[in-house]
Amino acid sequence: MRYEIATLTVRLGKAASAIAAIDAALKESGAKGRLLGCWTSEIGRLNQIFVLRGFADDVELRQERERMLASGNPFGCGEDVEALDFDSYAPFPFLPPVTPGKFGSVYEIRTYMLKHGGVPPTIAAWEAAVPARVALSPLVIAMYALDGPARFTHIWPFASLDHRAAVRADSVAKGIWPPKGGPQWLTGEMYSTIALPTAISPLA
Incomplete structure (x- = not known):
């Protein structure tokens, strides 16, 4: 199984038509x-x-990537994509x-840059910690990049921003999160976007 995230930065006011x-x-x-x-970005870029x-x-x-790269109108909205x-x-x-369904009105997409060789130990740390963490709130997916610099992305749904804050505080207080041994493989460069599911999103 492979996944792709396509990020379209669109002209102001063109998100709905895109x-x-x-x-x-x-x-x-x-x-x-x-x-x-x-999803559309709500907090972040x-x-x-x-x-x-x-x-x-x-x-x-x-x-599919080659088809997109050859297109003069990717995703049918090329003129509105910056x-x-x-x-x-x-x-x-x-x-x-990944299983489509209704999991939350707010999604967080987080990407962490990894040190050299960080993928295997990060997977091991997450495998040990995820069962207890997902008892608090679901995880859509965690996945490591196959191109570009070493990094991984994880996507979390929440009922609200308040729910997100409460779950994150609870997981830290209980010693569930972050995964033990995981942070030592991070460079410290991290990105987070709060995004809202669109009407066409199977994950909502």
Whole structure:
């Protein structure tokens, strides 16, 4: 299983029309992969749309990437897209595939940069800690990047920002989170975006 996050930075006031275009474009006969999530940024860098898709394997992901790169109108909204970034990921192997559903009105997308060789020990630390952590609130996915610098991204749904704050405080107070041994593999460069699910998002 492979995942991709496409990040579209759109012109001011064009998010709604871009989302409608994305919906139509991903239903075209030539499109590959499965739409899993689509969010707009609420806190963090604004005017961004995040599209999470799942692919059966590297071949399918690469075919779809090449199709997108060859298009003069990616996602059907090229004229409104100021920047388009693609990130390819493999899931932490102990996690189940992403399952669409209604999990929260607020999603947090976090990316942590890793030191050299940090992927295996990070996966091991998370495998030990995630069962207790997801008892407090669900995890959509944790996945490591297959291109670019070493990093991993994790996506968490919450009922609200207050719920997020309460869960995070509770997990730290109980010693559940962060995963023991995990932080030592982080460079300290981290990014977080609070995003809201769009009407076309299977994850809502």
